[in-house]
Amino acid sequence: MKSTRVCLAFIAMLFFHVTQAQQWVSLFDGKTLNDWKVGDNASTFSVDSGMIKVNGNTAHLFYEGNVNHHRFKNFEFKADVMTRPHSNSGIYFHTAFQQGGWPQVGYEVQVNNSHTDWRRTGSLYGIDDVKEVVAPDNVWFTEYIKVTGNHVVIKINDKTVVDYTQPTNVPPPDKKGPIDSSGTFALQGHDPGSTVYFKNIMVKALAD
Secondary structure, three states: OHHHHHHHHHHHHHHHHHHHHOOOEEOOOOOOOOOEEEOOOHHHEEEEOOEEEEOOOOEEEEEOOOHHHHOEOOEEEEEEEEEOOOOOEEEEEEEOOOOOOOOOOOEEEEEOOOOOOOOOOOOEOOOEOOOOOOOOOOOOEEEEEEEEOOEEEEEEOOEEEEEEEOOOOOOOOOOOOOOOOOEEEEEEEOOOOOOEEEEEEEEEEOOO
16 A cells, blocks of 8 residues: 555656646746856846847857756747847857857857848758748747757747758757757847847746
8 A cells, every 4th residue: 555655656746747847937037137147248138128138249148047957958949039120149059158259059040030141030040041031120029949859840920930850960060969969048149230139038848
């Protein structure tokens, strides 16, 4: 009888953890940059009216909080984004903190509706690029990323713009490691002429 109770308790605990792992969880409290870390040019990022405002010299803001120990392999991610005209930014996944420069680890999902770079919002940058403008400037849109193994799906306002499967054991030459890896998220500050806003930054960790 005792062993049965222990077994049932274990199953209940396992179910609880699995259920919790598959819930949407916020990564941004809407008030501070607590749980996020930036190296050089930290003033590029600020909090304004419940949003992360990105404007300034090149910098990257990395999630370093407790959710999943800031290490994600398979996940769903979404954020509400708004760009000002001629602005460029990005959302990195499977990346890791570095003090300055462009992230050397991980993959970038583009945020760019009217910048001179032809790779538009939703591109899996340099791998599966979107040429069409799928979201306007000055309007909030939702950018969604799902990664399972070596498969990446990117949606803008529920429209799939990228559905990419990386060939097995053939990572792109300018990236370190295959998509089937893990890491944290980062937001990009591209240049002083770009102003981009992020809010409702959410993640759902999926089973490995």
